[in-house]
Amino acid sequence: MMPESGRLAAILRSVTEAIVATDLQGAVTLMNPSAERLFETRSEAAAGLPLDRLHAGLGPWLDRARTEGVAQPMVFSLEVHSGHLYSATLSPVSGEDRAVSGWVVVLQDVTHLRRAEEWKSEAIQAATHDLRNPLNLMNGALNLLRDSLGELTLEQQECLTMLRSGLDRMGGLVEQVLSLEQVGRTDLPLAGLDLSAVARQAVEDFRLAADAKEITLAFEGGEGAGRVLGDESWLHRAVTNLVGNALKYTPRGGEVRVRYHEAGGEAVVEVADTGPGIPAAAQGRVFERFYRVPGESARRNPGTGLGLAIVKAIVERHSGRVWVSSEEGRGSTFGFAVPLAGPEALTAAPSTG
Known part of the structure; x- marks a missing residue:
């Protein structure tokens, strides 16, 4: 032996x-x-x-x-x-x-997996680009139809509303897919940013939506002492996707708190809600493309399953990491961290290709 x-x-x-x-x-x-x-x-x-x-x-x-x-x-x-x-x-x-x-x-x-992912991305991007034209045509036709019908009956109004809603959902899906592909392919114009200011602005952007649901929306954290090297529009998109997701799943009268701090050479943003929480078995998949946590909440809140995937793509493009912690019935906390930049990096401020 x-x-x-x-x-x-x-x-x-x-x-x-x-x-x-x-x-x-x-x-x-x-x-x-x-x-x-x-x-x-x-x-x-x-x-x-x-x-x-x-x-x-x-x-x-x-x-x-x-x-x-x-x-x-x-x-x-x-x-x-x-x-x-x-x-x-x-x-x-x-x-x-x-x-x-x-x-x-x-x-x-995993080189072969990256190449397969690139081929898949190219196919998805081509397909979504091709979908834009017929969607635009249908939107135009729907507007023309609405304007030419004169006064509408209740049934006609409901029909047009249903068509408009369907076109809006399809258009939103196309734009989200294109965003997901774009963040991984385009050069990012990088600059030194105060990520706490970006997070604070995202909170203000959702103030009216939170008030409409009687949700307490709060920002916790002062001005960032350090700076990150990043693209402001994409990082703002990452925070707004998390805040919007939290508001969607938090019931009326609940709380959403956006926290910012710096630790271990990283700028950290966390969005905590008092929603239904996520089963442990599903937490490892929430950042996957098109994945939606099964259950009643998903049925009540339609979506594409791309919002969190976009967050992950944006953060990883900034050399960062994402995570989620959740307990069913007690809410969820989604977070991401990106490296704080040193003086030399801020001075050079190159674009990532």
Whole structure:
């Protein structure tokens, strides 16, 4: 029977994913053959080197994990060898006493998935563009019909209202799909921004809508001490999507609170509501395209299932992260964080392509 150490070595040799282990300080202690091929170095030569010597993109994630004391795996993307995209998972290594003794990174080549996503995006974008013309024609025809009919009966008014509502929903879906594709493809005109001011403005934009539902809408947090490097219109869209979503699902007389703070080198925005909450099984999918949490709330509040996907795309385009925490019957909190920019980045203010 193969000894345990030999079996572990055989497993590491067999897997196609690249695996790198480090000590608590982030010095490389082990690389499997797939990692050796990926980073073009032998395990013996890399032993003792800082993790970011293998790839500069690994360093910030390890620093963040060490600083924040992360207990759960962190998943991020890494581009290696001009165009090859890898999904990287950084996890703490702990013993029976649960004390972290090191870190392990597992990298999987997902280049083919990115290419498939690009092809899908191109097809969706082409289809939605082609839908715009017939929708515009139908809108024009409906307006002409309404103006030429003279005084309408109640039944005719209801029919035209139904048609208008259907066209508006379809038009909104087309625009949301185009927005989702656009944020991932266009260059963003970046500038130094006070994200707290963006969040505060989003709250004011929804003041009348909140009052109409007798919902308490409040902003909590002062002026941001730091600045983020971002596109103001897209970040405003991200916040308004979250606030609008919270107002939609919060019952009359409830509360929606938008909070801003800075921590760990990030600007953080959270939107908390007193809505119905989200089942634990659905929380991992709420940022997926077209996904809607099943249940009575979804039936009462029609939507496209794209609003949160747009938030995720915008935030990730700004090198940030999104999350949700929720408990059924007690409301939900959606949040995102984007990195605070240093003086050099604010001075250079390049566009992300």
